[in-house]
Amino acid sequence: MLKYFTPYKLLLGVFLGSVVVEVAYGVAAPISLKYLVDEAFTPKDFHIFLLILAILVGGGLLHIVVSVCGDYALGRLSGEGIRQLRTELLGSLLRQAAPFYRRYRVGDLVTRFSSDMASVERVIRGTSPLLLRETLGVLLGLFLLFSIEWKLTLVMLAGSVLMLAGPKLLQRRAESDNLKYKEAQERFTNTIDEMVKGQATIKALHQQGRFRSEAGQRIQQLFAAGFRLHMTNAFMERLPLTALMILNGTMLGYGGYLIFEDEMTIGGFMAFFTLFMTVGQSGSNLSFLIPHLIESGISFQRISAILQHKPDLPEPAQPLELPSPVASLRMENVTFGYTEENDQLKEVSLQIPAGSYTAFVGPSGSGKSTALQLLSRFYDPRQGRISIDGLDLREVSEASLRKLSVLVTQDTFLFNSTIRDNLLLDNSAATEADMFDAAKQAGIHEVIANWPAGYDTVIQSEGATLSGGERQRIALARALLREPQLLLLDEVTSALDPASETAVNELIRRLRGSRTILSVTHRLAAAAAADTIYVFQDGRIAESGTHQELLERQGLYSALWEKQQGFRLSQDGLHASVEVERLEKLPFFQGVERALLQELAVLFSTETCLEGEAIVREGDEGNKFYIIVRGKFEVVKKLADEEKRVAILQDGDHFGEVALLRNTPRNATVRALGPAVVLAVRQEAFHSLTDRSPQILASLQRTLEQRS
């Protein structure tokens, strides 16, 4: 911390000066006794008495004035030091990038600002100045004690060491006795527990005698352990007091002897006695300060770890500015992993021309969002390079990159401020009309305008009171207001109802050409209109091309597309239905007559889920089969009391078909990761159909057997 104080040399000088004066007065005051007794009281010299009194009062007044100045200097010094430390910590946090925030949890970082900083503050404001004062007091006091009578000082010091060492030596024994007493208590409690629980058997088998003797033994053990503990504790308390008594006795005896031998005056003895007490008090204060210092040392280390953490994505020494407008964005052989062990992107190469609309699609976990994060330089590639117009993102200034592109993700964060502040942020160039326009384009203007405070509505709890769709559209409006050349969208429609999704897709259509749009989506209908679609699988690009080209390839894209077809959903997202052709594609309904499937299709009912809702719980008896119309679900299983995610299901996936055959407990929990719509059919409804056409049941049975 010293480096924070050195610029304030005057304040530091005043503070240190005040400490010296305070300590000197505190230690020197007892010495006045020697002169009062020897020079004033014994010879009854009133003038000397007045002189000493005047010196004492003058010194006292000086002490008061100097201490007030010292308090002021310390207040300013510590305040400045803490202010700088807080500012540096804040600056260090703002410089850090995504890998850093992945490493530390929110609580870890917040406690550095709260309890760690408070602990450091306590030490700077209180403990350290006290430490300085008391250490100086002990040193100066010892010096004076030696100068009054060195032999007596040596004797007293040796006694003090014994006084402090005694309890330390006994501490281990006290801990062991304590443990033994607790064990004896446990044994006694266990016996009583067994006796109470087994009272009927004890009576029936007439075992009272056995228990009486066993419990008697336990009580005896308790008595012995308790007595030993009591004696050790008493000894520990008694030892310092006894040592103190011996010390006082020694001081009195040896001091008296020195007085009789004329080696010490009465005043000198009184001064020695008082000073020794003062030094003792300072020494004891010091021992209380040590734990505080250790605690704050740890806090300071935790703060230093953040201060010294080099940013994972450092700003280049000579950052380059991006040209405007840019022509293209490239990923060349990019390999990247969040950890050293795994690669989430493997040798990905792609080019995105300015003004184009590109979509990243693919199964969940295939690396689409990761690619987007790298294109926004939230992470740097492990191998390969990402460039805009040939300029490597690692060499480009952050400000120029953020001006060029904006990333809108599913996890929209809104600040606890007004909607207006959230939309405009630091964009002072944007007018009220621009703000309304952006909100209209994002389809949120009407909603905001209908709130009583309109754009001045204050957002609470980071937007938790708003729906996911509202938050998402505010984030879109905020991005549009920044007029980025490159708009990166990560699953922005997944929290929206069908009507809002159509509006956002319409917005993308309108922005097309004027901006470069890159959208990650698992809903292929939204990607179909893109100029180029990149299909990710296992961190690689499996296919790319237009919607039509990809369908013709009959590869992964076409399979995903097929899976998502055949559903109808009302604009409010509350009513869904499935087409017979879609049911025919389910492996267990293949070959089943169309007429029967027609009847089955109407048996499905629509169910909606909120984020975090478990539609199926592990262990519960299942009697429904589900098909996901929209939304994402995680499948989790309990393994050794911990939930482990085993799969992600999304649009077009189905689950729970075993329930159509028989009532068996569900073998996993299926939980919505966002708002979702599913179609469900109950076992009873299904059976009304299979009673008439047992071949459906047989087909289902066969498929499930094959799968297992």
Ligand SMILES: Nc1ncnc2c1ncn2[C@@H]1O[C@H](COP(=O)(O)OP(=O)(O)OP(=O)(O)O)[C@@H](O)[C@H]1O
């Ligand atoms: N911050 C992270 N730390 C560690 N692993 C991560 C992180 N983010 C994603 N992953 C892992 O990286 C892999 C790719 O994830 P990514 O989110 O890029 O996939 P995705 O194709 O966008 O899938 P989804 O559609 O489910 O979001 C997944 O296995 C995921 O668990």
